[in-house]
Amino acid sequence: AQSVTQPDIHITVSEGASLELRCNYSYGATPYLFWYVQSPGQGLQLLLKYFSGDTLVQGIKGFEAEFKRSQSSFNLRKPSVHWSDAAEYFCAVGAGGFKTIFGAGTRLFVKA
Amino acid sequence: GAGVSQSPSNKVTEKGKDVELRCDPISGHTALYWYRQSLGQGLEFLIYFQGNSAPDKSGLPSDRFSAERTGGSVSTLTIQRTQQEDSAVYLCASSFRDRGDIQYFGAGTRLSVL
Numbered sequence: 001a002q003s004v005t006q007p008d009i010h011i012t013v014s015e016g017a018s019l020e021l022r023c024n025y026s027y028g029a030t031p032y033l034f035w036y037v038q039s040p041g042q043g044l045q046l047l048l049k050y051f052s053g054d055t056l057v058q059g060i061k062g063f064e065a066e067f068k069r070s071q072s073s074f075n076l077r078k079p080s081v082h083w084s085d086a087a088e089y090f091c092a093v094g095a096g097g098f099k100t101i102f103g104a105g106t107r108l109f110v111k112a
Numbered sequence: 113g114a115g116v117s118q119s120p121s122n123k124v125t126e127k128g129k130d131v132e133l134r135c136d137p138i139s140g141h142t143a144l145y146w147y148r149q150s151l152g153q154g155l156e157f158l159i160y161f162q163g164n165s166a167p168d169k170s171g172l173p174s175d176r177f178s179a180e181r182t183g184g185s186v187s188t189l190t191i192q193r194t195q196q197e198d199s200a201v202y203l204c205a206s207s208f209r210d211r212g213d214i215q216y217f218g219a220g221t222r223l224s225v226l
Contacts, residue, residue: 004154044203099160
């Protein structure tokens, strides 16, 4: 069955430090992969997506993610975190048909 | 409007009452999704509408939950005889087609069942 695992429930980083949020998926074929961000009281907003082609994907707000088929991973990275990046981040996989399976999310805290 | 609109933003109800949650998707989007987000949990898929096809209701947790989509646009999620465990944020999303497309989310309805 398709699944998405985000092993870190929460992460705290200092402003200006680099960030990596982990995501592993289980899916038999080449998946469609997404990262969404949810600020408090808001819906989810797409950061980036991977469908095919270049495995390093650039997104909004300076985020990028790399698809590694051998590791079934799609980790999200940012070289320098800003206080406004504090939010909850969801990894998702577009599975068969219409369903998008979401991970449980990783809450990012940014300290000054 | 430009985005997905959900109403009400907050709903407090008593156990046993029925509630209706509304979603107004982005114009032209044929796919509409309902999710439930409980505290500290990921998004739980509830139901999916695509065009004029029969909706996929496989995610609805019980027969107290139902949803409809009128005229291929506005959708209403109804929860009958609410229970405390129904307390959650209910998110609606729409997309142009299906899984390959970006989903655009509303801000959600926070439901509190007392």
